[in-house]
Amino acid sequence: MAFTGTTRKVTAHLTQNEALSFEKSAPGKKGYKLAPLDVPEADASALLGDSVRSNEPMLPELSEIEIIRHFTRLSTWNYAIDLGMYPLGSCTMKYNPRVNEFVSRLEGIAEAHPYQPEALSQGLLEIIKLLQDCLLDITGMHAITLQPAAGAHGEFTGILLARAWHESKGNPRKTILIPDSAHGTNPATAASCGYQIINLKSNEQGGVDVAALAEIVNEDTAAMMLTNPSTIGVFEHEIHKIADVLHAKGALLYMDGANMNALVGKTRPGDFGVDVMHLNLHKTFSTPHGGGGPGSGPVACKDFLEPFLPTPVLAQGPDGLLHWNYDRPQSVGRVRMLYGNFGMFVRALAYILANGPDGLRQTTEDAVLNANYIRKKLEDVYELPYPTASMHEVVFSDKRQVKNRVKTGDIAKRLIDYGFHPYTTSFPLIVPGALMIEPTESESREELDLFIDAMRQIAREAEENPELVTSAPHSTRISRLDETTAARKPVLRWHKPVVRWKTPGPNDPVEIGTPAKEW
Amino acid sequence: MRYLPKSDAERAAMLRDIGVGSIDELFSAIPEEYRLARDLNAPRQMGESEIVDHFKAAAQKNANGYTSFLGAGAYRHYRPVVIDTIVQRGEFLTSYTPYQAEITQGTLQAIFEFQTMICELTGMDIANASMYDGSTGAAEAVMMAVRVTGRDGVLVARTAHPEYREVMHTYAQHQGHEAREVGYGPDGRIDLSALEQAVTEETACVLVQSPNFLGIIEDIPAIAEIAHKKDALLIVSIAEAVSLGIVRPPVEADIVSMEAQSFGVALSYGGPYCGVIAAKEKYLRQMPGRLVGETTDTQGRRGFVLTLSTREQHIRREKATSNICTNQALVALMATVFLTVYGKQGIRELALQNLSKAKYAADTLGKHGKLLFAGTPRFHEFVLQTEDPPKQINVRLLEKKIIGGLPLKKWYPELGNASLWCATELTTKDQIDAAAAVLASAPVAATAR
Numbered sequence: 001m002a003f004t005g006t007t008r009k010v011t012a013h014l015t016q017n018e019a020l021s022f023e024k025s026a027p028g029k030k031g032y033k034l035a036p037l038d039v040p041e042a043d044a045s046a047l048l049g050d051s052v053r054s055n056e057p058m059l060p061e062l063s064e065i066e067i068i069r070h071f072t073r074l075s076t077w078n079y080a081i082d083l084g085m086y087p088l089g090s091c092t093m094k095y096n097p098r099v100n101e102f103v104s105r106l107e108g109i110a111e112a113h114p115y116q117p118e119a120l121s122q123g124l125l126e127i128i129k130l131l132q133d134c135l136l137d138i139t140g141m142h143a144i145t146l147q148p149a150a151g152a153h154g155e156f157t158g159i160l161l162a163r164a165w166h167e168s169k170g171n172p173r174k175t176i177l178i179p180d181s182a183h184g185t186n187p188a189t190a191a192s193c194g195y196q197i198i199n200l201k202s203n204e205q206g207g208v209d210v211a212a213l214a215e216i217v218n219e220d221t222a223a224m225m226l227t228n229p230s231t232i233g234v235f236e237h238e239i240h241k242i243a244d245v246l247h248a249k250g251a252l253l254y255m256d257g258a259n260m261n262a263l264v265g266k267t268r269p270g271d272f273g274v275d276v277m278h279l280n281l282h283k284t285f286s287t288p289h290g291g292g293g294p295g296s297g298p299v300a301c302k303d304f305l306e307p308f309l310p311t312p313v314l315a316q317g318p319d320g321l322l323h324w325n326y327d328r329p330q331s332v333g334r335v336r337m338l339y340g341n342f343g344m345f346v347r348a349l350a351y352i353l354a355n356g357p358d359g360l361r362q363t364t365e366d367a368v369l370n371a372n373y374i375r376k377k378l379e380d381v382y383e384l385p386y387p388t389a390s391m392h393e394v395v396f397s398d399k400r401q402v403k404n405r406v407k408t409g410d411i412a413k414r415l416i417d418y419g420f421h422p423y424t425t426s427f428p429l430i431v432p433g434a435l436m437i438e439p440t441e442s443e444s445r446e447e448l449d450l451f452i453d454a455m456r457q458i459a460r461e462a463e464e465n466p467e468l469v470t471s472a473p474h475s476t477r478i479s480r481l482d483e484t485t486a487a488r489k490p491v492l493r494w495h496k497p498v499v500r501w502k503t504p505g506p507n508d509p510v511e512i513g514t515p516a517k518e519w
Numbered sequence: 520m521r522y523l524p525k526s527d528a529e530r531a532a533m534l535r536d537i538g539v540g541s542i543d544e545l546f547s548a549i550p551e552e553y554r555l556a557r558d559l560n561a562p563r564q565m566g567e568s569e570i571v572d573h574f575k576a577a578a579q580k581n582a583n584g585y586t587s588f589l590g591a592g593a594y595r596h597y598r599p600v601v602i603d604t605i606v607q608r609g610e611f612l613t614s615y616t617p618y619q620a621e622i623t624q625g626t627l628q629a630i631f632e633f634q635t636m637i638c639e640l641t642g643m644d645i646a647n648a649s650m651y652d653g654s655t656g657a658a659e660a661v662m663m664a665v666r667v668t669g670r671d672g673v674l675v676a677r678t679a680h681p682e683y684r685e686v687m688h689t690y691a692q693h694q695g696h697e698a699r700e701v702g703y704g705p706d707g708r709i710d711l712s713a714l715e716q717a718v719t720e721e722t723a724c725v726l727v728q729s730p731n732f733l734g735i736i737e738d739i740p741a742i743a744e745i746a747h748k749k750d751a752l753l754i755v756s757i758a759e760a761v762s763l764g765i766v767r768p769p770v771e772a773d774i775v776s777m778e779a780q781s782f783g784v785a786l787s788y789g790g791p792y793c794g795v796i797a798a799k800e801k802y803l804r805q806m807p808g809r810l811v812g813e814t815t816d817t818q819g820r821r822g823f824v825l826t827l828s829t830r831e832q833h834i835r836r837e838k839a840t841s842n843i844c845t846n847q848a849l850v851a852l853m854a855t856v857f858l859t860v861y862g863k864q865g866i867r868e869l870a871l872q873n874l875s876k877a878k879y880a881a882d883t884l885g886k887h888g889k890l891l892f893a894g895t896p897r898f899h900e901f902v903l904q905t906e907d908p909p910k911q912i913n914v915r916l917l918e919k920k921i922i923g924g925l926p927l928k929k930w931y932p933e934l935g936n937a938s939l940w941c942a943t944e945l946t947t948k949d950q951i952d953a954a955a956a957v958l959a960s961a962p963v964a965a966t967a968r
Contacts, residue, residue, distance in 0.1 A: 018628075020628065020631070020632060020635075021632055021859050022632070022635065025862070025863075029862075030862065030864065030865065031599075031601075031859065031860040031861070031862060031865075032599065032860050032861050032862070032865040032869075034865075034868060034869065034872060034944065035944075037872055037875055037876075038947055038948040038949075039875050039876055039878075039879035039948050039951075040875065040878075040879065041871065041875050042871065042874045042875040042878045044765050044871060044874060047874065047878065047896060048736065048765070048766065048767075048874075048896045049896055050738075050740075050767070051736045051738075051766055051767050051896045052765065052766070052767060053763070053764070053765050053766055053767050053768065053867070054767065056863050056864075056867065057636070057639040057640050057763070057764075057863060057866065058639045058863065059636060059639060059640075059858055059859070059861070059862045059863045059866060060859050060862055060863075061862040061863055061864065062859060062862065064601060064860070067601060067856070067859050067860060068601055068604070068605070070859070071605040071608075071611075071629070071852075071856060071859075072605070072608065073625075074624070074625035074626075074628055074629055075605070075608045075610035075611050075625050076610060076625065077610075077622075077623070077624040077625040077628075078610040078611065078614045078617075078622065078623050078624070078625040078626055079610075079614065079619070079622035079623065080609050080610045080611075080612070080613040080614045081609070081613035081614075082609030082610065082612075082613045083609070083610070086613075086615065088615055091615055093613075093615060095522050096612060096613050097522060099567050099570055099571065101607060101612075102571065103570065103571060103574035103575075104787070105603070105785075106574055106575060106578040107578060107583060108577075108578030108579060108580075108581040108582075108583045109574065109577070109578045109581070109787070109788070110785040110786070110787055111595070111785065111786055112581050112582065112786060112787065112788040113582075113587055113589045113593060113595065113786050113788075113922070114593050114786065114788050114789035115589050115591055115593070115925050116581070116582045116585075116587065116589060116922055117582070117913075117917070117922070120581055120582035120585070120917075120922075121581055121582070121788070122580045122581070123576070123577035123578055123579065123580030123581045124577070124580075124581055124788050126577055126580070127574070127577050130562075133560075134559075134560075134561045134562075137559050137560040137561065138559060138561075149651035149652065149655065149790065149791070150651060150843075152832070152842045152843055153651060153655070153843075155842065156842060160689070160693075163693070183833075184831075184832040184833040184835070184836045184839070185832050185833075185842050187832075187836040187837035188832035188835070188836060188837055188839040188841070188842035189842040190837065191837040191838075191839075191842075192690075192693070192694070192841070192842050193693050194693030194694070194695075197836075197837045234548070235548035235549055237548045237549070237550060239550075239553075240550065240553070264559075265555060265558075265559050266546055266549065266554065266555055267546075267549045267553050267554055267555055268553075268555060271553050271555075272550075272553040288612045288613055288849065289613065289614065289615045289616070290606075290611065290612055290614070290847075290848050290849025290850075290852075291611055291614045291615070291616065291617060291623070291626035291629075291630075291848035291849055291852065292615065292616035292617065292626070292648070292809065292846050292847075292848035293616075293649070293651075293791075293846045293847040293848045293849065293850070294651075294790070294791030294847045294849060294850055296791075310689075311685075332689060333685055333686075333688055333689035333692075334654070334682060334685040334686045334689055335655070335686065335689055336651065336652060336654055336655055336686060336790075337592065337652060337653070337654035337680065337682035337683060337685075337686060337789070338593070338682065338788075338789030338790060339788065339789045339790070340789070340790055341790040341791040342787050342788040342789050342790050342791075343785070343787040343788075343790060343791050344790075344791060346574065350570050350574065352561055352562075353561075353562055353564075353565045353569075353570050353573060354520075354521070354522065354564070354565060354567070354570055355520060355522070355561075355564060356561060356562065356563045356564025356565065357558035357559040357560075357561050357563070357564075358520070358558070358564060359520035359522075359523075359564050360559055360561065361558075361559070362520050362523060363520065363522075363523065365542045365545075365546075366523050366525060366530070368542075368545050368546065369530060369533055369534070369537075369542060369545065372537050372539075372545055373533045373536060373537055375537075376536060376537045376538065377536070388548075389545070389547070389548050391545075391546075391548070412619070413619075413621070416619070416621060416622055421615075421619065421622065422619055427833075441522075441523055442522065442523075442524065443524065444524035444525060444529075445525060445529045445532075445533060447524075473621050473622075476621040476622060477621070477624060478620075478621055478624065478816040478818075478820050478822040479621070479816040479817040479818055479820075480621065480816060480817055481620050481621075481814050481815070481816050481822045481823075481824045482814045482815055482816070482817075483814065483824050483826065485814055485815070486812040486813070486814035486824050486826040487812070487826050487827050487829070490803065490810070490812045490826060490827060491812055491813040491814075492631075492634055492645050492646075492803075492810055492811070492812050492813075492826075493631070493634050493635040493638045493644075493645065493646070494631065494632070494635045494813075
């Protein structure tokens with residue numbers, strides 16, 4: 001079906017086809033040249049005996065130009081922030097500054113070995129110290145660990161801290177309260193820390209029902225995990241009451257910092273009663289998402305939780321030198337080897353330095369401005385399930401479009417034809433058919449207007465030609481993929497075709513790279 | 520602020536369109552008493568040149584221009600230039616997790632290639648799209664084994680990376696299973712008779728690292744036999760992925776948990792690195808993390824999607840196989856490019872160079888100390904026992920701008936004055952000889968133990 005829509009934003013163009021690297025491989029081609037060996041070549045069989053590898057892994061054999069083209073061609077099949085607006089709600093797809101990448105690759109930073117002497121690592125430790133200090137002031141907390149590798153890992157660490165504190169008082173308690181609007185990582189985290197989950201039903205404004213909360217909290221409650229602003233982009237204006245209710249029963253308030261981009265420089269979780277929280281450096285602090293990682297999920301906490309932080313913690317000696325302190329008898333232990341995703345710390349700090357206090361505040365204001373602008377310009381065509389004021393993201397529902405059997409997922413796919421990455425679909429769970437839109441501060445008014453224009457046109461298409469929307473996208477290299485077959489008969493690796501499978505006997509040499517069994 | 524694409528006039532116009540008088544009105548949901556009335560306590564806004572200067576100054580305070588013999592789970596290998604060229608393409612760098620398959624086929628195909636390469640290298644049937652790192656991957660592998668077997672006993676070799684063991688302990692403590700350690704024998708390998716005694720019908724898994732933390736290659740077939748006799752799973756953790764170019768893959772393992780940092784990932788003071796879990800196909804449904812699968816579109820064209828997500832937290836919530844959400848996609852891409860560059864021949868040639876350098880280093884440095892576990896196969900690390908404490912020796916080495924082996928006393932006090940040395944393809948004969956000269960000027964070799 002022909003594309004009918006705006007052409008202001010996109011024009012179709014050719015992209016190169018590209019097979020898998022294995023399919024392009026030819027024996028004897030090389031993309032590498034090692035320096036000559038300046039020591040005698042070892043006799044691998046003699047040195048390794050039975051432990052020597054007897055077969056060759058089926059890795060591709062390609063020249064350098066083919067490798068560059070291979071991955072460059074693949075890259076052109078991706079949408080990216082660098083190409084346009086990426087309004088994935090709750091993901092904070094903001095611009096990833098290039099100076100961040102540059103400084104993270106400086107010699108002395110990129111090549112630093114984690115076990116090199118601390119005296120020869122002072123510059124690295126100073127980077128960590130300054131980032132920690134900035135994040136502490138941004139959050140209003142007292143102590144921090146940068147060790148967790150991602151947001152969910154930070155949640156895990158934060159709940160371990162809460163648990164360790166309760167245990168130190170004689171009882172780890174049993175339950176964690178989680179609103180039904182929460183990210184799926186929250187209940188998964190609580191379960192992995194040995195807690196039972198109690199789901200909290202959101203109130204009519206999509207927020208926490210404080211009265212209902214007060215009835216549920218008791219001496220079994222270890223903590224509540226709360227996202228603020230919530231996943232519908234609404235600030236919990238009774239946050240201090242929530243904290244009071246929890247604290248009155250000895251329970252802690254954990255804040256999921258996924259939506260911190262709405263708060264930086266405007267308000268501080270530590271001030272409004274949060275005891276422990278994580279940040280996502282890959283969201284709020286501009287480190288690249290990289291197609292799904294690496295992330296970084298620092299955990300900040302109040303003083304009373306400090307003794308439980310993962311080992312090691314950064315410390316400063318009387319001589320002014322920074323060092324890692326491993327002598328932490330009450331620590332929850334390590335959650336990751338070494339010190340965390342240091343490369344992300346460098347990038348996050350570069351972002352903070354580029355902004356300064358004024359830039360950080362302006363960033364937050366622009367993020368909130370952009371979300372409210374979209375809300376205003378779309379609220380007459382898309383249903384707004386919660387009319388509460390939006391912060392950095394706005395959540396609509398597909399209620400009006402569903403009448404024509406057009407669902408949020410269809411509208412999202414149709415957005416692709418208009419040159420945008422889809423918003424987050426079907427989340428949060430409290431909004432049936434949710435369209436969760438987070439523009440971030442990185443969008444110009446021009447880009448926002450194009451997005452608004454696209455969304456309005458799609459709303460009209462849903463009325464006039466729903467089939468056009470439900471069969472979208474129409475302009476991509478491939479159309480919708482058969483996910484059912486992918487899951488029922490998983491093909492998770494490539495196999496060389498036309499080679500017979502032979503089950504190895506006990507005395508056969510071990511063969512790797514033997515071809516497929518049928519799934 | 521140069522990252523913000525709006526003029527003040529545009530901001531004012533947008534506020535008018537929204538129908539509010541000032542930006543503060545949009546923040547009115549925040550109770551007044553909690554609004555921050557001051558500037559954040561962060562350095563002032565810097566120009567780009569100042570930012571570069573700031574980090575250059577920091578970089579210069581570190582160990583620049585030193586020869587290093589450090590390994591121990593973080594390895595210095597050459598990183599082909601094309602790796603950074605490719606991962607810095609904005610389409611890879613600034614893309615999100617490929618949930619929208621139609622516009623993320625590049626990332627998806629690259630991950631599919633990564634999964635295939637990991638299967639090829641490890642001898643496993645399936646591999647996931649990556650985990651945070653080797654230490655958390657090992658912990659997740661243990662939890663996976665507990666789910667598969669329904670048992671709660673976990674045995675971990677004491678020769679596994681000490682920090683991996685700490686992470687496994689942290690993860691395990693609230694899962695109702697406790698990791699017990701199994702010691703090593705005089706050959707530096709896990710003590711097989713102790714292992715045999717320790718494995719019971721309650722044992723979910725045995726985890727060994729190979730090459731282990733002491734550089735020794737474990738006897739995987741023998742360990743597998745002991746584990747499998749009691750229907751326990753064998754998890755093999757691999758911290759030095761390059762070893763697979765020349766070391767027999769652990770095909771008898773049920774799960775392989777690997778750190779892929781050696782495949783073209785910068786040391787970067789400890790991260791980001793790239794864990795990955797590979798396994799036998801029958802354990803697929805208990806695999807944590809993301810998986811990419813091949814399928815077709817409505818026109819029958821080949822394409823790739825994230826699949827089997829019903830295992831994951833965003834669907835299963837508290838019943839998920841793990842709370843893991845991100846993987847390490849960009850780092851996995853580095854590894855994929857690295858393996859494409861070296862290819863079938865290169866990975867062996869590279870591994871052989873590492874083996875050769877380490878043999879020369881062990882032979883040369885071993886003259887000035889005692890090479891422990893000397894007769895057991897190892898890859899590119901070795902333990903040197905000296906008369907003087909390694910810390911003292913290292914001070915003398917530092918004077919020559921050499922960072923010597925990692926002192927082991929903290930983790931293995933029974934080895935006395937022992938240190939762990941590593942040589943890779945980047946270590947030159949001259950550097951090894953220079954280190955040997957410093958050692959030679961130290962009091963000669965311990966004979967004790």
